[in-house]
Amino acid sequence: MIEIDEDKLIRCPVCDAVNIDKGKKNSCRRCGSAIYHHKKFSTEKSWAYLITALIAYIPANLYPMLVTSAFGSREGSTILGGVVLLWEMGSYPVAVIIFIASIMIPISKFLILFYLLISVKYPLGKDKKVNKHKLYYFTEVIGPWSMIDVFVVAILAALIHLSSVEILAGTAATAFAISVFFTLLAAHAFDETLIKENR
Amino acid sequence: MKLENEDALNHYIICQQCYTLNEELPIEDGSKACCAECGEILYRYDSKLIDHALSWSITGLIFFALANAFPLVMIDLLGSEQFITIPKTIASLFANGFYIVGFLCLFLIFIFPLMILLINIVLFTLLKTGRGEDLTKELLILLSRITPWSMADIFFISILVALVKLIAFGQIHIGISFWALMAFVLIDLYITKSIRIPEIWMLRKKIFPKEAAA
Numbered sequence: 152m153i154e155i156d157e158d159k160l161i162r163c164p165v166c167d168a169v170n171i172d173k174g175k176k177n178s179c180r181r182c183g184s185a186i187y188h189h190k191k192f193s194t195e196k197s198w199a200y201l202i203t204a205l206i207a208y209i210p211a212n213l214y215p216m217l218v219t220s221a222f223g224s225r226e227g228s229t230i231l232g233g234v235v236l237l238w239e240m241g242s243y244p245v246a247v248i249i250f251i252a253s254i255m256i257p258i259s260k261f262l263i264l265f266y267l268l269i270s271v272k273y274p275l276g277k278d279k280k281v282n283k284h285k286l287y288y289f290t291e292v293i294g295p296w297s298m299i300d301v302f303v304v305a306i307l308a309a310l311i312h313l314s315s316v317e318i319l320a321g322t323a324a325t326a327f328a329i330s331v332f333f334t335l336l337a338a339h340a341f342d343e344t345l346i347k348e349n350r
Numbered sequence: 351m352k353l354e355n356e357d358a359l360n361h362y363i364i365c366q367q368c369y370t371l372n373e374e375l376p377i378e379d380g381s382k383a384c385c386a387e388c389g390e391i392l393y394r395y396d397s398k399l400i401d402h403a404l405s406w407s408i409t410g411l412i413f414f415a416l417a418n419a420f421p422l423v424m425i426d427l428l429g430s431e432q433f434i435t436i437p438k439t440i441a442s443l444f445a446n447g448f449y450i451v452g453f454l455c456l457f458l459i460f461i462f463p464l465m466i467l468l469i470n471i472v473l474f475t476l477l478k479t480g481r482g483e484d485l486t487k488e489l490l491i492l493l494s495r496i497t498p499w500s501m502a503d504i505f506f507i508s509i510l511v512a513l514v515k516l517i518a519f520g521q522i523h524i525g526i527s528f529w530a531l532m533a534f535v536l537i538d539l540y541i542t543k544s545i546r547i548p549e550i551w552m553l554r555k556k557i558f559p560k561e562a563a564a
Contacts, residue, residue: 153353153355153356154353157371160359160362162364162369165491165494165495166494166548167363167366168551169360169362170359171359180357180359182490183491237515240518242515245514245515248511284367285367285368288367295498295499295504298454298458298508299504299511301451301455302501302508303515305439305442305443305451305455306423306434306439306508306512307515308446309438309439309442310425312432312442313427313430316427316519320446320448320451324451325450328451335498
């Protein structure tokens with residue numbers, strides 16, 4: 152017979168099994184994967200990925216995402232420019248989708264992860280009202296959807312490929328793909344058990 | 351909270367969404383258990399889970415093959431007809447020097463979705479025949495690692511967005527692959543969202559009860 156505090160129970164990030172938090176060296180009883188619990192470097196990995204994503208997000212917005220060259224004239228459009236163009240063309244739903252996927256989702260992910268990473272180290276007074284587990288789950292769910300713009304560029308570039316009319320992917324496509332990739336990594340690297348500890 | 355031993359924790363489950371501890375109770379065939387705090391689905395019970403999963407995975411694989419073999423979208427552009435297939439889309443990224451985006455697309459929309467299907471087929475075949483105790487464990491770990499990275503559904507929405515952008519260029523025809531991809535995406539969503547990985551672990555525990563005793 153063992154007695155444990157309910158707060159000492161953690162979920163394995165790989166197989167979802169319930170485990171007892173044994174401090175530094177945890178390995179899941181079911182799948183054997185390590186449940187990281189490093190007292191000193193708890194959030195650094197996630198910070199590093201997040202900052203990389205943030206840096207990549209700057210060129211992603213400044214450089215053109217799509218370069219359209221038609222009969223000799225080249226024209227580049229940035230992410231925001233593309234949204235404005237679609238709006239002016241009258242395709243409002245698509246403009247909204249691109250705006251949400253490429254601008255709102257990355258920015259809200261940055262803000263949520265910033266908040267989570269800061270609040271698990273330096274708990275703020277009003278933290279108790281926010282369900283941070285739900286917030287984290289939300290970032291995990293919405294995260295991949297910002298890839299939409301990259302895929303769209305890939306499809307357009309592959310399809311419109313004549314000598315007179317051509318669409319090319321721009322520098323921003325690479326930067327944006329890297330940015331999304333690193334926000335996803337940052338979210339995965341975040342240790343959910345830290346939320347529990349600082350509740 | 352008192353426990354007999356550590357294995358008694360098998361009867362508990364922590365909600366994915368709000369991290370609330372829930373006790374696992376036996377439920378009726380075909381029903382689902384929800385979190386007491388937030389209502390998120392915790393697990394389902396399906397007595398024919400293996401057969402269902404296996405048949406869905408094989409159907410998914412057939413649609414995946416169809417989606418990759420035929421043209422996705424065709425367009426009449428200045429008199430010449432252009433078309434794309436999924437492999438061609440990825441290959442053209444490499445051809446234009448976008449290696450990073452190319453690799454990301456290759457993995458996110460081709461390799462990972464395919465791997466999930468193949469892992470499911472192997473995994474459930476092994477569980478059905480009751481063999482491969484260690485292999486099923488490794489496969490399950492691999493499966494939960496790659497599931498968040500499979501983006502076939504997002505790619506499908508991207509095609510829809512791309513179609514709207516293409517209207518300005520010329521007449522668009524939708525190919526066979528488009529419908530196959532739609533079927534594949536729906537099956538993929540069903541497999542990854544409704545057959546939850548903890549359920550497969552529970553199933554594995556029932557099939558290989560020895561490990562629990564050891």
